[in-house]
Amino acid sequence: MSVIRAAIDEMFSVVGQMVGSVFRHGLPLTDKIAARTALTNFVLHIHPVRVRRSWIRMSYTLCLGGLSFFLFIVLTVTGLYLMFYYVPSTQHAYQDMRDLQFVVTFGGLIRNMHRWAAHAMVITVWLHMARVFLTGAYKKPREFNWGVGTLLLLLTLLLSFTGYLLPWDQLSIWAVTVGTNMAKYAPIAGPYTRYLLIGGRVVGDNALLRFYVLHVVGLPLAAFLLMVVHFWRVRKDGFSGGL
């Protein structure tokens, strides 16, 4: 009997240790415990231990950076869903896009979420930049983060451009023909840049595959890494809205 009781006790203590390793500080009933929780928690540590109400006033930030990040997450998740039904080849791409619209259950919803979130993200990132500029939040010591932000804006636009080709309809093929022909106008490097971008002389299979790879792996990965730096810098440089 005592052997069984010992085994049960042992089991509880193991479970207790496991739970304790996740929730280290118990309920945040005092400021001290709350601060310690924020300090040691991976998710919470993005915010400073103390945040003044005035720093995160909605009327100051308009939450545009947060909205952009939220849309990036929406795009990542819906994009992942779309990848299950989409094959990036000129044989399949258009038909797959049509299937997503009309055959796949909730396909239209997911595709439209992806599409509208993409449009919205371009808008919120631009507005975020405008807000930072108009409130002077780019000034010292935040110049570096402004630079990171401009790269993130560029990546957002490139993601939008590369994603535009993937439905492989007439609009997207000619938009990318036009866009890459603009790159061709650059002195000396122009024609090489175009050949590099579309992997050939016309927008065809190679171009579709290249844009797909950039759209689903290359650019999001770069954007993610820069976002990590961007948020960390916000945390380190402090919020600009303190009054």
Place this chain on the structure above:
Amino acid sequence: MAADFRRLIEDSREMTRRSFLAIAGWVGFSVASLIALYQSVKWLYPNATYEDPPAFKADPPSAYAVGSTTVIIDKRVVINHDPNGFYAISLICTHLGCTPRYFPDATSDLVLAGTQIAKDPDTGQQATKENPVLPGFKCPCHGSRYFRDAVNFFGPAPRPMDRVHLEVAPDGKLLIDRSVIVERSFRLKV
């Protein structure tokens, strides 16, 4: 000069083995990185593209009447047969590379709106209020327009569309090579 050089040698003797190895390591790393960069860029340039070959065969010359304009849309080529002979146009807009479409009337709306249309240097044709309709090409992307013989007259296109080489193949069909651009005066007489 000689003293400076000697000084340099003396200084370099003071370099420790450890710092020499460190510098050698960094140099090696930098060189390897540059090679990797070169390889990465080179990797992205396809040596072979499996695109549609530039040369293709069309119908025999007899299939094209004098004065006709034939659009081969899949190949993005136009075959014109005028009294002087045959010539082929690469149907790629010189603005940003879209495919202009053929219209029997590419001028009347402009003429009636009061736009002056330049004279086609090739055919001498000019659309006027009295005779506003001329055939030609309109680009769907940004509205460039060309006369039947590929000379641009409206919109952002900076120059006429390219003329490409054509000849009669041994089997009697027209052989068009889109990779060979020819003068505007080029004509194939059959």
